[in-house]
Amino acid sequence: MKCKEAKNLIILELYGELEESEKARLHSHLEQCRDCSGESALTKKVFAVLDEVEPAAVPSTDWDRTWDRVQAGIAGLPARRRPERASGWRWAFAGTGLVLVLVAGIFIGRYALSPSPEPIAVSAAVVAPAPNGIRPAFAAHLEDLKPILLDYAHYVPGEKSGRKISVDEEVLRGLILQNILLKRKLVEKDPAAADLLDDLDLILKEITNRGTQNSQAPARIRDLIEQRGVLFKMEIMKNL
Amino acid sequence: MGTGCVVPLYLIKLLSTKAPADPFFCIDTTMDEQACIRLAQEGDRAAFRVIFDGHRQRVFSLAYRYLRNQADAEDVLQDTFIKAYHALSLYRPDKGLNFSAWLTKICVNASIDALRKNRGKNLQPLEPEEVANMPAPSHSSDPEISTRNKEIREHVDRALSNLPPRQRMVFTLRHYQDFSIREIAESLDSTEGSVKKHLFRAVESLKKRLRRFVTEDGYEV
Numbered sequence: 001m002k003c004k005e006a007k008n009l010i011i012l013e014l015y016g017e018l019e020e021s022e023k024a025r026l027h028s029h030l031e032q033c034r035d036c037s038g039e040s041a042l043t044k045k046v047f048a049v050l051d052e053v054e055p056a057a058v059p060s061t062d063w064d065r066t067w068d069r070v071q072a073g074i075a076g077l078p079a080r081r082r083p084e085r086a087s088g089w090r091w092a093f094a095g096t097g098l099v100l101v102l103v104a105g106i107f108i109g110r111y112a113l114s115p116s117p118e119p120i121a122v123s124a125a126v127v128a129p130a131p132n133g134i135r136p137a138f139a140a141h142l143e144d145l146k147p148i149l150l151d152y153a154h155y156v157p158g159e160k161s162g163r164k165i166s167v168d169e170e171v172l173r174g175l176i177l178q179n180i181l182l183k184r185k186l187v188e189k190d191p192a193a194a195d196l197l198d199d200l201d202l203i204l205k206e207i208t209n210r211g212t213q214n215s216q217a218p219a220r221i222r223d224l225i226e227q228r229g230v231l232f233k234m235e236i237m238k239n240l
Numbered sequence: 241m242g243t244g245c246v247v248p249l250y251l252i253k254l255l256s257t258k259a260p261a262d263p264f265f266c267i268d269t270t271m272d273e274q275a276c277i278r279l280a281q282e283g284d285r286a287a288f289r290v291i292f293d294g295h296r297q298r299v300f301s302l303a304y305r306y307l308r309n310q311a312d313a314e315d316v317l318q319d320t321f322i323k324a325y326h327a328l329s330l331y332r333p334d335k336g337l338n339f340s341a342w343l344t345k346i347c348v349n350a351s352i353d354a355l356r357k358n359r360g361k362n363l364q365p366l367e368p369e370e371v372a373n374m375p376a377p378s379h380s381s382d383p384e385i386s387t388r389n390k391e392i393r394e395h396v397d398r399a400l401s402n403l404p405p406r407q408r409m410v411f412t413l414r415h416y417q418d419f420s421i422r423e424i425a426e427s428l429d430s431t432e433g434s435v436k437k438h439l440f441r442a443v444e445s446l447k448k449r450l451r452r453f454v455t456e457d458g459y460e461v
Contacts, residue, residue: 007440046443046447048454049445049454050396052394058301059310061313067289069318202285
């Protein structure tokens, strides 16, 4: 066996990737070759150092936030990423720009603008009217869902009062279908409404699949409602 | 099924039958992975979430061990699952590659891409603060050992950041993720011979970097 081959086999042996026959060949070479024997000891020590300093645990991460980003990416929206670290010259450039804007603002405020006798009126934003008759149907759908979602949102685990959340299967089936149809109608006209319907779709699926059989299901559904801010979004959207 | 709207398989069953007894009906963590994959291939996000939950830790761990930076690893985790979702229709379990290995392949490629991209932007190794913020090794209570370990870790990080991306990936998979040479070759679409070459070179580079620490006292085997 040549020393170069032995050097490689030493590594494979440490990783447990060597067959018995190769192992025997290697050891017989190491017994005869002082250089390779030293190389073997050195490699073992390097592995010991690597194992010693390697952090045992991978840090924890926010899985729900990552999932939200994955969903955004799947939907074709730009998946949000952490802001890139700006290098020193970028900070310097940004700082200079900020100072220039401030100086220009002071200059314009002091010399270029005359004091205005009347406060400037702010024109009210005009909310565009609903595109067609789908809006009332959407608002009615949200109203239908609200009591069910409120039941789950107020669920307290281990509550002694014996209040049990029950949803009629027929009603649920109707709501799911209604949700799908509305989503299909609104997906192009109103992406925000379609997003809300997406969240509702997920929650309705959870209710359908987990029901009230599983003792942890209501808590999971409550958390989902809370995480997605569904009730808040519903309040806002029904008035638009 | 209507055009432009993907209705989950279980929902079709729900809407058409009164008492579904089919295992597809229930999507929860007990559902077997293949069924989840089939549903996700139909566009079911809830099923895909189950898949995400089942594999996220392994994917994140691999990306973190390779990139040695939490934020970069989070980006790779995200990219891996977005790519997996879009490529899900191409996944064929009957072709012999299990889902975990298929996902690993995506993660490996995303991690190598991320490293190449980051290297293009910034060739520096890890910042000292980043090294300092890494989880501490077990015996950090001794300040002397802790300082020495920090110094060694900086050398390890520098040595790893100087390795070419594929070499570094081979080393990460073998040394930190305990993949076999055959599994690494599968993940990289490479041969076992080529993987071994990368591994030998990576270990040699590390040996050169760390030689001075192991010839000092304190690391007797």
